Amino acid sequence: MTTNQIMHVHYNHTGSADVMNFSYSSLPALEAGQVIIKVHAAGVNGPDIKQREGAYPPPKGASPVLGLEVAGEIIAMAADVSCWQLGDNVCALVPGGGYAEQVITDASHCLPIPQGYSFTQAAALPETCFTVWGNLVNRAKLTAGETVLIHGGSGGIGTTAIQIAKGLGAEVYATSGSDDKCQYCVAQGAKLAVNYQQADFVDPILEATQGKGVNVVLDIAGGDFINRNLQVLALEGRMVSVAMQRGMKAEVDIFRIMAKRIQWTGSTLRPQSVAAKAEIAAGLLETVWPLLESKQVKIHVDKVFPFSQVVEAHRYMESGKHRGKIILQLIDC
Template sequence: MTSIPITYKHIGVTNCKDTPLSLTQSPLPHIAPNQVLIKVAAAGVNGPDLAQRQGIYPPPDDASPILGLEVAGKICAVGNEVTQWQIGDEICALVAGGGYAEYAIAHQDHCLALPNSISMIQGAALPETLFTVWGNLFQRAKLKPSDTVLIHGASGGLGNCAIQLAKAFGAKVIATAGSQDKCTHCLALGADHAFEYSSPSLHQAIMEATNHQGVSVVFDMAAGDFVNLNLKLLQHDGRMVTVALQRGIKAQVDVFRLMSKRIIWTGSTLRPQSDETKANIATELKQHVLPLLKQGLCHPHIYQTFELSEAEQAHQLMASKTHSGKIVLTVN
């Protein structure tokens, strides 16, 4: 086993988007009895990382202030209450912070074993997306095989995951994306239909794609002015789950339409949820999703990788919204 250093390199803490990200070095944190220490091989880049830099998605009080919510690597130390994992295990893990680093700490119940078919880079693109999609689309919105689901902004990491899992479980998928190329990307992942969300005929196109029946579930990463569009498109007793706010945090909602159609509207952010809630999601992922990964029926699409020291460039690409799939930092 490689010896564990006293200090480690990580991206410096900043809550300002105008301060460029750069490497720094700090003492290695101690692990709690129920935690594991991971020698990070790769870390996923996500929208909440950019939000944290803008000061609108702060880490919980007990979490690392370092950016990064998902990692893949090898376990190099375990707390004295850890029973699920051993030193040397290759895993990916959901972390509440601290992923942009050579070493990261994770709760033992928030780790997933990496299938042999999944590389470390692909593994780093899994936890944040899998936990978010499963916890919202399947647990909150209760997606069923008979459902038609509308996935907004489907060309990014969350959308890619939502398309593949929804199709794997038998649902019909309609995707929206920012360009025709991104729509083509969504179709290649399995979406039944894909439309540019800027199209003035979006409502008509989706209604025609559903034989004017509308959709049963909306996986909403838009919110803002799309809320009322979603309410129009949803069937009676439909479900809408909001997980991101690309089009704004406020909307003037047609509440009567929501009432008259008996629509259930929910949503969540992942990081503030309890360890127990995340552990519950992990348990269901191990049961229902890891077998799909092993069979190659679901896989993360990696758009581009950057070295850890190039985190600023990775964020610039994320902010440009020109990518399709996941952006990943590699750690050497």
């Protein structure tokens, strides 16, 4: 176990990307079931932006340092950890602290780096793969032969969701905010992508599904999209909310939920229990990791920033120009 001071991203107060700088501190003592990872690369995600702005505080007991996914090398383990060895290369979901030279996480939230993947590529996997699997599969029960609409298809979650849903044998539809991004969604595996800035997505999706609608909607929008999602869902459809980019509140057509027997659920990943996240990791290892290694699923990395350019990485995410994942690289890999 290390007691050395490690460099990490720090901010004294919430605000714009400019509040971030670098500081040094020690990791806490390892607890049962935990490992320390020397971080080679870390993913940048929407919750990082929200936390930095003060809108998504870390759960009690979690590191206040930004960063929810990493790839790197296990350099220390609690005495009861037997599933990994020192020196193993892994990617991992972390409860916070990923924007740092070292990070602590639960051993059961680590996954082997897929064959043929670099550290920077592997760092793009955990947060979005855990989110997509936990919601599309565990909650919405998406299966082969079903149809799914994925909003924000060109972002990190959207790209991963299109790829995984396609890999599971579902027929995928998507929305995004420009024609170029819609073309990107189609290249990722969507049968049709609708530019929601230019047209309401309801009619095109209903037409594409011969009026039946889709079995599942993965919604990152919230707000005014909710009732349109209800319109586009098929009988016995399922909607899963994972973000609220268009607003936290919606005036909902309750009768449509009743008439179509729609199930509406949602989740946030970070506060879930160690056991719940471990269950998701097991599902990913069994089903998604073989698809990654066979190249049936290819998670796209849009841009890699040196760790020293974390401010620029956040600005790039906030610009909305990215297609796929944004990665911070701490060690050349």
